[in-house]
Amino acid sequence: MPKISDARKESRRQQILDAARRCFAREGFHATTTADIARESGVSQGTLYLYFATKDDVILALADDRRESEALVHAMAQSEQDPAEGLALLLEVYGRSLADPARDEARRVGVQGWAEALRNPTIRAGVTAGMAEVRTELVRLVERGRAAGRFRDDIDPDAVARTLIATFQGLTLQAAWGEPLDLGGIGRLLRAMIRGALFTEPSFADATQPRDRE
Amino acid sequence: MPKISDARKESRRQQILDAARRCFAREGFHATTTADIARESGVSQGTLYLYFATKDDVILALADDRRESEALVHAMAQSEQDPAEGLALLLEVYGRSLADPARDEARRVGVQGWAEALRNPTIRAGVTAGMAEVRTELVRLVERGRAAGRFRDDIDPDAVARTLIATFQGLTLQAAWGEPLDLGGIGRLLRAMIRGALFTEPSFADATQPRDRE
Amino acid sequence: MPKISDARKESRRQQILDAARRCFAREGFHATTTADIARESGVSQGTLYLYFATKDDVILALADDRRESEALVHAMAQSEQDPAEGLALLLEVYGRSLADPARDEARRVGVQGWAEALRNPTIRAGVTAGMAEVRTELVRLVERGRAAGRFRDDIDPDAVARTLIATFQGLTLQAAWGEPLDLGGIGRLLRAMIRGALFTEPSFADATQPRDRE
Amino acid sequence: MPKISDARKESRRQQILDAARRCFAREGFHATTTADIARESGVSQGTLYLYFATKDDVILALADDRRESEALVHAMAQSEQDPAEGLALLLEVYGRSLADPARDEARRVGVQGWAEALRNPTIRAGVTAGMAEVRTELVRLVERGRAAGRFRDDIDPDAVARTLIATFQGLTLQAAWGEPLDLGGIGRLLRAMIRGALFTEPSFADATQPRDRE
DNA sequence: TATGAATGAGACTTCATTCAT
DNA sequence: AATGAATGAAGTCTCATTCAT
Numbered sequence: 023m024p025k026i027s028d029a030r031k032e033s034r035r036q037q038i039l040d041a042a043r044r045c046f047a048r049e050g051f052h053a054t055t056t057a058d059i060a061r062e063s064g065v066s067q068g069t070l071y072l073y074f075a076t077k078d079d080v081i082l083a084l085a086d087d088r089r090e091s092e093a094l095v096h097a098m099a100q101s102e103q104d105p106a107e108g109l110a111l112l113l114e115v116y117g118r119s120l121a122d123p124a125r126d127e128a129r130r131v132g133v134q135g136w137a138e139a140l141r142n143p144t145i146r147a148g149v150t151a152g153m154a155e156v157r158t159e160l161v162r163l164v165e166r167g168r169a170a171g172r173f174r175d176d177i178d179p180d181a182v183a184r185t186l187i188a189t190f191q192g193l194t195l196q197a198a199w200g201e202p203l204d205l206g207g208i209g210r211l212l213r214a215m216i217r218g219a220l221f222t223e224p225s226f227a228d229a230t231q232p233r234d235r236e
Numbered sequence: 237m238p239k240i241s242d243a244r245k246e247s248r249r250q251q252i253l254d255a256a257r258r259c260f261a262r263e264g265f266h267a268t269t270t271a272d273i274a275r276e277s278g279v280s281q282g283t284l285y286l287y288f289a290t291k292d293d294v295i296l297a298l299a300d301d302r303r304e305s306e307a308l309v310h311a312m313a314q315s316e317q318d319p320a321e322g323l324a325l326l327l328e329v330y331g332r333s334l335a336d337p338a339r340d341e342a343r344r345v346g347v348q349g350w351a352e353a354l355r356n357p358t359i360r361a362g363v364t365a366g367m368a369e370v371r372t373e374l375v376r377l378v379e380r381g382r383a384a385g386r387f388r389d390d391i392d393p394d395a396v397a398r399t400l401i402a403t404f405q406g407l408t409l410q411a412a413w414g415e416p417l418d419l420g421g422i423g424r425l426l427r428a429m430i431r432g433a434l435f436t437e438p439s440f441a442d443a444t445q446p447r448d449r450e
Numbered sequence: 451m452p453k454i455s456d457a458r459k460e461s462r463r464q465q466i467l468d469a470a471r472r473c474f475a476r477e478g479f480h481a482t483t484t485a486d487i488a489r490e491s492g493v494s495q496g497t498l499y500l501y502f503a504t505k506d507d508v509i510l511a512l513a514d515d516r517r518e519s520e521a522l523v524h525a526m527a528q529s530e531q532d533p534a535e536g537l538a539l540l541l542e543v544y545g546r547s548l549a550d551p552a553r554d555e556a557r558r559v560g561v562q563g564w565a566e567a568l569r570n571p572t573i574r575a576g577v578t579a580g581m582a583e584v585r586t587e588l589v590r591l592v593e594r595g596r597a598a599g600r601f602r603d604d605i606d607p608d609a610v611a612r613t614l615i616a617t618f619q620g621l622t623l624q625a626a627w628g629e630p631l632d633l634g635g636i637g638r639l640l641r642a643m644i645r646g647a648l649f650t651e652p653s654f655a656d657a658t659q660p661r662d663r664e
Numbered sequence: 665m666p667k668i669s670d671a672r673k674e675s676r677r678q679q680i681l682d683a684a685r686r687c688f689a690r691e692g693f694h695a696t697t698t699a700d701i702a703r704e705s706g707v708s709q710g711t712l713y714l715y716f717a718t719k720d721d722v723i724l725a726l727a728d729d730r731r732e733s734e735a736l737v738h739a740m741a742q743s744e745q746d747p748a749e750g751l752a753l754l755l756e757v758y759g760r761s762l763a764d765p766a767r768d769e770a771r772r773v774g775v776q777g778w779a780e781a782l783r784n785p786t787i788r789a790g791v792t793a794g795m796a797e798v799r800t801e802l803v804r805l806v807e808r809g810r811a812a813g814r815f816r817d818d819i820d821p822d823a824v825a826r827t828l829i830a831t832f833q834g835l836t837l838q839a840a841w842g843e844p845l846d847l848g849g850i851g852r853l854l855r856a857m858i859r860g861a862l863f864t865e866p867s868f869a870d871a872t873q874p875r876d877r878e
Numbered sequence: 879t880a881t882g883a884a885t886g887a888g889a890c891t892t893c894a895t896t897c898a899t
Numbered sequence: 900a901a902t903g904a905a906t907g908a909a910g911t912c913t914c915a916t917t918c919a920t
Contacts, residue, residue: 030904050355052266056890066906071891130354136409137351140344141264150413181421185429188406195350195405196398199364207395211433215399218432219425270915280881282917291915478783480694484894494902496896505894558782564837565779568772569692578841605856609849612838613857619837620830623778627792635823639861643827646860647853669882676883698911708885713912 035073038063042080047127051081051134078142085135086148087128090119091156098159105167109216112160116190117209120197129198136191157183164220173220182220249287252277256294261341265295265348292356299349300362301342304333305370312373319381323430326374330404331423334411343412350405371397378434387434396434463501466491470508475555479509479562506570513563514576515556518547519584526587533595537644540588544618545637548625557626564619585611592648601648610648677715680705684722689769693723693776720784727777728790729770732761733798740801747809751858754802758832759851762839771840778833799825806862815862824862 041063045054056077060067074080097115101107119125139146160183167173189212197203255277259268270291274281288294311329315321333339353360374397381387403426411417469491473482484505488495502508525543529535547553567574588611595601617640625631683705687696698719702709716722739757743749761767781788802825809815831854839845 027904034904048355050351053355055888057888067890068892068906068908069904072904077890133354134351137264137348140347140412141262141267146413150415153410178418178421178425181418181425184407184410184415184417185403185422185425188410189399189403190406191409192402192405193398195409196367196402198354199360201364201398203398204392204395207392208399211392211395211399214433215429219428269913274882281915282881282883283879285916286879476783478779481783483892488903495894496902496904497900499895500900561782562779565692565776568775568840569690569695574841578843581838606846606849606853609846609853612835612843612845613831613850613853616834616838617827617831619834620832621826623833623837624795624826624830626782627788629792629826631826632820632823635820636827639820639823639827642861643857647856672883697909709911710885710887710913711883714883719911 031073034065034069038065038070038073039080039083043084043127043131046081046084046134047130051138081135081138082142082144082148084131085138085145086152087132087135088152090128090132091152093119094156095159098163105163105170105172106221108163109220110213112186113209113212117205120193120203121205126198129194133195133198153187156187160186167220172222174222177220245287248279252279252284252287253294253297257298257341257345260295260298260348261344265352292358295349295352296356296358296362298345299352299359300366301346301349302366304342304346305366307333308370309373312377319377319384319386320435322377323434324427326400327423327426331419334407334417335419340412343408347409347412367401370401374400381434386436388436391434459501462493466493466498466501467508467511471512471555471559474509474512474562475558479566506572509563509566510570510572510576512559513566513573514580515560515563516580518556518560519580521547522584523587526591533591533598533600534649536591537648538641540614541637541640545633548621548631549633554626557622561623561626581615584615588614595648600650602650605648673715676707676711680707680712680715681722681725685726685769685773688723688726688776689772693780723777723780724784724786724790726773727780727787728794729774729777730794732770732774733794735761736798737801740805747805747812747814748863750805751862752855754828755851755854759847762835762845763847768840771836775837775840795829798829802828809862814864816864819862 038059042054042059045058045062048054049058056067056070059077059080060070063070070080074083093115094112097111098108100111135145135149139149157180161179164173164177164179164182168175168177168179193203193208252273256268256273259272259276262268263272270281270284273291273294274284277284284294288297307329308326311325312322314325349359349363353363371394375393378387378391378393378396382389382391382393407417407422466487470482470487473486473490476482477486484495484498487505487508488498491498498508502511521543522540525539526536528539563573563577567577585608589607592601592605592607592610596603596605596607621631621636680701684696684701687700687704690696691700698709698712701719701722702712705712712722716725735757736754739753740750742753777787777791781791799822803821806815806819806821806824810817810819810821835845835850
């Protein structure tokens with residue numbers, strides 16, 4: 023009985039979260055009412071409160087999108103051997119995510135989470151934790167590259183991590199706004215910038231040129 | 237009388253906007269009430285509505301911070317002759333702004349404007365217009381650099397513009413969150429990336445190395 | 451089988467009522483939820499409704515505490531022969547009840563029942579019926595005392611009944627509030643007042659002085 | 665401007681409190697909604713919250729009826745010279761209040777305040793403070809009577825105070841329930857009881873017999 | 879022009895009760 | 900008989916906006 027019940031409970035929770043994401047993406051956190059979420063998820067308002075203590079709890083569960091940062095960390099961790107390959111994978115995974123229309127809502131909700139993080143400490147904690155994971159992994163990757171002699175010695179790993187993440191964030195923002203991004207061109211430029219600034223020899227661009235997407 | 241009255245009116249408006257900025261930076265757009273703004277600006281709620289038609293009007297006036305983009309555009313326009321200098325100036329002006337504690341509130345309000353732009357078309361128009369100006373000027377700058385033979389031919393001006401702006405946005409976001417940014421290191425890295433990717437010869441870094449600030 | 455089932459049912463009912471009394475004493479009728487009662491009694495909310503039709507039904511079953519009035523009536527009925535003894539017993543039984551910490555919860559719930567009786571006719575009926583029984587028995591006791599020549603002729607039995615009951619109620623109220631009552635002193639005073647106002651000769655006090663408790 | 669404004673404010677507050685008292689007397693604290701109070705007082709719900717922070721605030725302002733205890737204290741303080749007269753006045757003032765139909769609502773609300781005092785510390789403080797004032801004054805009165813040789817030496821002032829107050833409370837309760845009280849008879853009995861228990865000589869009853877009311 | 883009391887729609891949340899399992 | 904998830908009506912309180920002074 024507990025197993026079925028637990029599975030049910032989790033699926034119900036997801037059903038509500040999915041509805042909430044749609045609402046939040048459409049109207050924003052604050053313009054979305056709990057009635058909206060209930061209606062969209064097909065449950066009563068009372069039921070909503072069986073699964074989440076408050077509306078803020080729902081926001082909390084969505085504002086911090088672990089999947090994005092997990093995917094990025096995973097990409098970098100894949101290529102223990104070759105830091106260059108790790109960077110290339112990172113760009114590719116992130117580019118793919120940016121181009122994915124299925125992630126439109128997540129992006130919009132994510133940007134709202136950034137704003138919410140400014141005044142909600144719990145949300146801030148979640149959001150910056152996700153960022154910190156990616157940053158840590160990036161720093162390690164750059165350090166490995168330096169140790170292997172692939173990256174220049176005068177490169178600051180932390181600056182690289184912060185800067186790349188900042189660029190990703192800005193592109194996410196523009197994508198959320200529906201700005202027309204030429205991801206192919208931007209990807210090529212990013213690879214060129216990385217190659218020019220990080221690498222000891224100019225092999226990066228050619229070696230990592232992905233099969234042209236989008 | 238109209239002139240004096242106009243000046244009065246404008247000063248009153250600014251007084252309210254300054255108060256609103258402080259409130260918004262502290263609590264966010266939605267958690268700030270019109271009563272909060274009135275109290276903080278020292279006028280009555282009724283008076284508030286003599287200067288702004290709705291609360292959204294106040295948000296609108298603050299969400300889109302022209303000063304930032306105007307400064308950037310101005311920096312680039314300064315150096316009609318030398319595109320490299322234009323880029324250097326851009327980085328410097330933006331770095332100075334990022335490091336300026338006096339702009340803390342503007343940054344926080346700006347990030348909230350980004351989220352608000354997702355669902356408020358008017359705000360979106362304002363915010364993206366500011367971004368478009370900077371982008372246009374950047375594109376022109378890169379094109380001039382290519383024409384002058386300073387920049388590589390295979391560089392996509394639009395990608396450069398979008399990417400640099402994205403990076404600025406991401407850094408603004410992290411600064412708004414209070415993340416500790418090593419702006420010196422980040423500036424050096426950015427110059428290296430730009431030099432490596434854009435320039436036909438590696439003079440950028442040295443020529444533009446600013447008197448060390450941070 | 452029906453007999454066992456009935457016993458089970460009754461014990462279950464009591465289990466729920468005991469839990470409800472604890473809840474009501476702690477939080478009051480209105481601040482106690484049916485979920486509270488269910489939790490405290492260790493049954494599910496659904497089960498609660500197998501034993502009581504509504505929450506008001508539970509309140510009803512507790513607001514009117516028959517045990518108190520039954521004990522008082524019984525005390526008076528004991529001494530058919532000597533009305534003085536009846537009064538003495540009444541005071542003693544009531545004093546014992548007032549001093550009994552085990553009746554703390556019942557007192558608190560009782561006081562809430564008084565308030566509830568103001569707007570719930572059914573509760574009012576129950577509460578005033580209990581009071582009426584005590585009153586009737588007191589009136590009969592005083593009348594017997596008058597007939598036997600022990601009590602003064604100009605005494606109004608109804609006034610005596612109402613007044614004594616009122617005093618009991620007030621003391622119950624103060625005890626429920628946790629006021630420090632010197633029950634010994636109050637008992638002595640009450641006996642003196644009764645003796646002075648009711649009796650034809652001043653034997654009451656000495657004859658009825660109980661072995662000092664409290 | 666402030667004087668008019670203050671007067672207005674106070675009158676508005678009273679208007680709301682009067683309406684609330686009517687509602688509470690009719691339906692009880694908990695069954696009365698803030699919408700009920702607003703409707704009954706002829707203001708909007710929003711306005712209600714301009715004058716009271718919460719519904720509990722309104723309850724608080726009504727649960728503790730200072731007027732009653734103040735009147736009683738005043739009655740006792742009047743007759744500095746003659747304690748007997750003080751007691752007589754006390755009974756008379758209280759009897760008058762009990763018989764006053766204009767105080768019906770106050771009585772009903774008061775009884776609800778007793779119940780509320782069980783779980784709301786602030787209300788408890790207010791209610792018991794009122795009781796303490798009357799008690800203190802009664803104790804002082806009895807002590808004066810003993811010092812003057814009018815009252816017996818073996819009388820416990822505190823017991824007298826507690827017991828008389830308890831009787832008043834119980835009679836208030838019964839009056840609130842609409843029980844038919846023969847106040848004349850009860851008053852006579854109370855005087856007889858006081859005379860018999862407190863006085864050194866039996867002059868009380870005759871000396872203080874009031875012009876027969878009710 | 880300035881005020882601030884008044885408004886009322888609507889948000890979030892609770893809770894007594896039901897019912898499928 | 901027992902469960903506990905689900906319901907939805909209703910309650911308290913907030914707040915952007917208006918308007919008489």
